[in-house]
Amino acid sequence: MNKTSASVFLAIILDLIFAFLFLILLSQWKGEEAEVTLHMNQIGMFKETTNSTACIEKLKGLGYEAYSYTKDDLIIVVTSLSLNEEETIEAQKKLRENQISYILKKVTSTGKQFSEAVLKGDMEMVMELMSD
Known part of the structure; x- marks a missing residue:
């Protein structure tokens, strides 16, 4: 695996992790605001x-x-x-x-x-x- 491929792969993995964490935080925030x-x-x-x-x-x-x-x-x-x-x-x-x-x-x-x-x-x- 060359450096460019490794960088792209790492960027995609980190993006998925941050997206997952964001969705978890968003669901918790909405849960407290339920009327x-x-x-x-x-x-x-x-x-x-x-x-x-x-x-x-x-x-x-x-x-x-x-x-x-x-x-x-x-x-x-x-x-x-x-x-x-x-x-x-x-x-x-x-x-x-x-x-x-x-x-x-x-x-x-x-x-x-x-x-x-x-x-x-x-x-x-x-x-x-x-x-x-």
């Missing part, structure tokens, strides 16, 4: 823990999964959490039948920890991350 939108029905905002607990217990008694998080010194109770907005809207029919007031809320995040918790269905972690 996730969580849809939910907000049932109430409470100053007192006893009131939020009573609301959660009422919802659970009616067969709902209910969660709470703290924002600006208020305890916010939510239900019908889903990545699919139509599912959350469909759950509103049952809320209306039970005469429960609600507000449709959306939380969008690009945070990796939030995205992973939502995709895993770990709503307790999601609520913790949404708290102050």
Whole structure:
């Protein structure tokens, strides 16, 4: 192998290595920027823990999964959490039948920890991350 052939061969190998490393870094960067939108029905905002607990217990008694998080010194109770907005809207029919007031809320995040918790269905972690 002459010097020119060796140089071309080395240049191609190094180019492939750098391209591979670039693709790995790019895939990692995009993974952290993935946007996730969580849809939910907000049932109430409470100053007192006893009131939020009573609301959660009422919802659970009616067969709902209910969660709470703290924002600006208020305890916010939510239900019908889903990545699919139509599912959350469909759950509103049952809320209306039970005469429960609600507000449709959306939380969008690009945070990796939030995205992973939502995709895993770990709503307790999601609520913790949404708290102050």
